[in-house]
Amino acid sequence: MRMTGRKIMSMDETSSVGGRPAADFRPLYSQVKDLLIDRIGSGSWKPGEMIPSEFQLAAEFGVSQGTVRKALVELEQQKLVVRRQGRGTYVAKHSSQQSLFHFFHIVDEHGNKELPTSVVLDSRMKRATKEEATLLRMQPRASVHAITRLRHLGGRPVILERITLPASSFRDLDVPTGREMTEELYVLYQRHHGVTIIRADERIAAVAADAEDARHLGVGLGTPILEVSRVAVDVQGNPVELRLSRLNTAHHRYFSRII
Amino acid sequence: MRMTGRKIMSMDETSSVGGRPAADFRPLYSQVKDLLIDRIGSGSWKPGEMIPSEFQLAAEFGVSQGTVRKALVELEQQKLVVRRQGRGTYVAKHSSQQSLFHFFHIVDEHGNKELPTSVVLDSRMKRATKEEATLLRMQPRASVHAITRLRHLGGRPVILERITLPASSFRDLDVPTGREMTEELYVLYQRHHGVTIIRADERIAAVAADAEDARHLGVGLGTPILEVSRVAVDVQGNPVELRLSRLNTAHHRYFSRII
DNA sequence: CAGTGGTCTAGACCACTTA
DNA sequence: AAGTGGTCTAGACCACTGA
Structure with a gap:
């Protein structure tokens, strides 16, 4: 699958193939969320900056826009990003x-x-x-x-x-x-x-x-x-x-x- | 439209008809949420009881299952209900x-x-x-x-x-x-x-x-x-x-x- | 096995902002 | 008018529970 550097595992891929259950399964949106946290934490996106739109991120990660949205909504609840209808999603900046x-x-x-x-x-x-x-x-x-x-x-x-x-x-x-x-x-x-x-x-x-x-x-x-x-x-x-x-x-x- | 006693207004219905913007617009999921809160608050569903499934509620309210889900997820975050995969959604009971x-x-x-x-x-x-x-x-x-x-x-x-x-x-x-x-x-x-x-x-x-x-x-x-x-x-x-x-x-x- | 909630997709349309 | 997030729908499939 898509991605640079890191790999997102779909449910199929993590599902048991030889009858062994996949212990390390994580939902896609959760993996997306971690990738986004990495970029924020590492400073790739700086506080106050706008991050790509849901569709752009979805295309980049090879998932649907709804999956990216779920990740972004959780990040907003954790106050890591701020979302504004009509404007975009921004890395939270402490004022x-x-x-x-x-x-x-x-x-x-x-x-x-x-x-x-x-x-x-x-x-x-x-x-x-x-x-x-x-x-x-x-x-x-x-x-x-x-x-x-x-x-x-x-x-x-x-x-x-x-x-x-x-x-x-x-x-x-x-x-x-x-x-x-x-x-x-x-x-x-x-x-x-x-x-x-x-x-x-x-x-x-x-x-x-x-x-x-x-x-x-x-x-x-x-x-x-x-x-x-x-x-x-x-x-x-x-x-x-x-x-x-x-x-x-x-x-x-x-x-x-x-x- | 559907419903007993109370009416859910779709976005179309609340949208301006004569050019006047609808000031009292509320998203469907939010209206559904209030109806659910009413039933819990009034005691129609008692603490510890299971409430109808997402599909049953969706059919009753005449909305999609995803809309009911969004309402239920918010109620879960407010600790008003407890959701268990495979079991159902229950009215929160203080233990x-x-x-x-x-x-x-x-x-x-x-x-x-x-x-x-x-x-x-x-x-x-x-x-x-x-x-x-x-x-x-x-x-x-x-x-x-x-x-x-x-x-x-x-x-x-x-x-x-x-x-x-x-x-x-x-x-x-x-x-x-x-x-x-x-x-x-x-x-x-x-x-x-x-x-x-x-x-x-x-x-x-x-x-x-x-x-x-x-x-x-x-x-x-x-x-x-x-x-x-x-x-x-x-x-x-x-x-x-x-x-x-x-x-x-x-x-x-x-x-x-x-x- | 049937029934539940959980994830994921695709697409439509709405509301808001900015240019 | 274009682009963003917000709502809503419909449907598929997965994971979990209990009979």
């Missing part, structure tokens, strides 16, 4: 807006999302702790970037964040200390480092504010604050960012929707 | 297992979910506070059930829960005080009251343990604990349960996945 909408889950007392500011308190390279190396699936003591920043909401300091990034995936990371960040980090990851975050797992606990929390968040020592531990994952499913947030919930809440 | 998996987001230090126990500390009727009435979209001071229960995980008391339910939707609610609950509440809601919870919004803050928290959770007064405020919503989209959980995060975490 500050979208990034906030998806990955920023702090709301004010009325349930509204505000725009946070971010000032970098510290930015340096260090060696990963054992736990960091495990979570990021790196060698122990591998090099990582360590960023500390303070985020304001409604004029108040609310979130103290410590971010850990593998140096290997984020070469020449440029996050100068003491400056206000105008851009969402996930936008930066995507544009400068080709890393697209598509998922994040968060674990939340209540802790007592320590001296540093107290100083930066303007709360008393021992005040109950939220600690949010995030592991963010890229298109290929690799954990690529750790984020430890200490959050003053005097005037804000962590929001979660269970569906 | 304790599923209920825990979906709506219980507390994990232990290793990220594992444990089975909680629940002892009812108090169960009574009262009048809704202003806030409760607003959140449940009831008249001020309408009758509600108020349940307080304590949940253990791994032998430790971890969660103190206060649940508020509209008396109108939960007549003859049977939650005796002082007893261990063997059944998940959402299973009870569905089986005894025809209320299926499909979504929940949670807002989380860190607070200091008060005297009652301290007594029941076995922590010191003022210890930082999590406060989780949930509003749970039924099939029709109405808020039907409020749940205020106070959670000791010494050995557990609230877990949230952002996709």
Whole structure:
């Protein structure tokens, strides 16, 4: 069958010939989907770019347009592409807006999302702790970037964040200390480092504010604050960012929707 | 055209006839979906029951099997039905297992979910506070059930829960005080009251343990604990349960996945 | 074996965008 | 007007389940 480099197996081909069932069978649309993810993940198609139409892809892969459509619809649900009737299908591009909408889950007392500011308190390279190396699936003591920043909401300091990034995936990371960040980090990851975050797992606990929390968040020592531990994952499913947030919930809440 | 009671409008019929665009156009599959939701929500098909096959529904509604399929696939994604190849499509039935998996987001230090126990500390009727009435979209001071229960995980008391339910939707609610609950509440809601919870919004803050928290959770007064405020919503989209959980995060975490 | 959902195809037509 | 995705149809065949 068709294809360059990789082969799509039709159901007939994978079906048992000598009576042995094919264990590695995968639907066509799923194979198509993986090919498309490869091209997006590898940067063949860049964020914001339009990808070929359903018919073009169908012709290229030697499948029907409906099969390509099913793959594209799933990619849209995973937020890897954006589809617009009459315009085309585009590789998802993180904008500050979208990034906030998806990955920023702090709301004010009325349930509204505000725009946070971010000032970098510290930015340096260090060696990963054992736990960091495990979570990021790196060698122990591998090099990582360590960023500390303070985020304001409604004029108040609310979130103290410590971010850990593998140096290997984020070469020449440029996050100068003491400056206000105008851009969402996930936008930066995507544009400068080709890393697209598509998922994040968060674990939340209540802790007592320590001296540093107290100083930066303007709360008393021992005040109950939220600690949010995030592991963010890229298109290929690799954990690529750790984020430890200490959050003053005097005037804000962590929001979660269970569906 | 086909149908009993309600009418499905094809695209032609809704299209402009006198040059006026049809503002109320809805795709066929979406109309089919609403009809199916009606039958599930109204109890015509009960939880656990098999519903007619795609071809039977297609014949009944006068649409193609593919159109019914699209509606059913969306209902499956919303967890309103369960589809099994070779068996059929079934109205989703909350089991304790599923209920825990979906709506219980507390994990232990290793990220594992444990089975909680629940002892009812108090169960009574009262009048809704202003806030409760607003959140449940009831008249001020309408009758509600108020349940307080304590949940253990791994032998430790971890969660103190206060649940508020509209008396109108939960007549003859049977939650005796002082007893261990063997059944998940959402299973009870569905089986005894025809209320299926499909979504929940949670807002989380860190607070200091008060005297009652301290007594029941076995922590010191003022210890930082999590406060989780949930509003749970039924099939029709109405808020039907409020749940205020106070959670000791010494050995557990609230877990949230952002996709 | 019959009946169900799952995959795949081919083709028609509609709605929307852009030129 | 051309090109895109969105809806809808009809039909074939596959994979799975249970009688």
